[in-house]
Amino acid sequence: MSRRPQRARRVMSALLMVLLTACQTWRPTFGSPQQLIPAEQPSSVRLTLRIGATVTYENPTVRNDSIFGVHRSVVGGVALEDLDFLEVRQFSVPRTIGLGLLVLYVLSPR
Secondary structure, three states, rough: HHHHHEEEEEEEEEEEEEEEOOOEEEEEEEOOHHHHHHHOOOEEEEEEEEEOOEEEEEEEEEEEEEEEEEEEEEEEEEEHEEEEEEEEEEOHHHHHHHHHHHHHHOOOOO
């Protein structure tokens, strides 16, 4: 079997892994959402509601007593009193290093 298809398969696998992991992680926050969201302007937040459900909003904003954002291409909002836990997406150095090492391993000649 030719080495070329194997190498292409490895490259495609590595690219797929990069897209799936994206070097991001969720960081819990302990401050007030009214102060945190305008100050940090996160690209997305993950909300855990008191009923146990989780919702991820892209481009979140705080207006009055609610957090608004885009969830699955639909603009929605959650009242702050229904919020149990708030997490902010952030860049992860350990995941990035691990991903880099994995890509090097997959692409290394054997």
